[in-house]
Amino acid sequence: MNTSDAIEILKNKGYKTTGKRKDILSFFEKADGYRTAKDLIQFLEETYEGISFDTIYRNLHLYNEVGILEATELNGEKHFRMNCTSHHHHHFICKDCGKTKEIEVCPMDEVQKSLVNYEIEDHKFEIYGLCPACQSI
Template sequence: MHKELVDYKEMLKEAKFKVTKKRLRMIEIFMEDERYLSAKEIQEMMNQDYPGISYDTIYRNLHTLKDINVLEQTTFSGEMQYKISCTDHHHHHFICEQCGETKVVRYCPVETWENELNGVKINSHKIELYGLCEKCQ
């Protein structure tokens, strides 16, 4: 479950960023799409509402939204990809390398790994599985 747009507005305000129409539209695009998107895809979608929007503006806002935990970031197919952050529970993702669709993986193996590594304390982690979804196989 994702937050509502009003929650994201509050996150921007708390981080001392302006709440602009462009930022809100970008957040809406991510809220509507349950997959990782590249900066190029976001630029193409934003260009419909804001003709001529620059790649620099897109990239700057993607980084801002990532820094305040509105977006998650990963790299696949050789480029940075972004999606709305999942904040309701701890989980990991399966990511389709062709279409970018993501599926939630609720099992977390970190406790098992910590036991196998005998004496270590894992402070943080991020697990992503890559492959092809049913439609892309």
């Protein structure tokens, strides 16, 4: 997903696309992996002096709710990234830098064999560890 796709989603759902909202989307489009609200506020403070955490969290929650951002929890803190909508896949997530690597294998075929007569509505599969760059530090 890119900023234009995300703006279209917001418009279709009746939300305004302010300069701040576009800048938030641009931040996540350029980010390489998951980022925190703190990362975002540091980026936005350069342009919007005194921007509040309430504004940041409200928009992060909205973007996650409408499917623009994916969320995960790392080290007890929520992290976000632009939603990957091109194809079904999962992620390896570096616990230090937040970078991700796509994993094409999905464990659901095996899991479904164990859950006969259960209706599975959704799933999420993530692997956490250190990427090669963070291992060498």
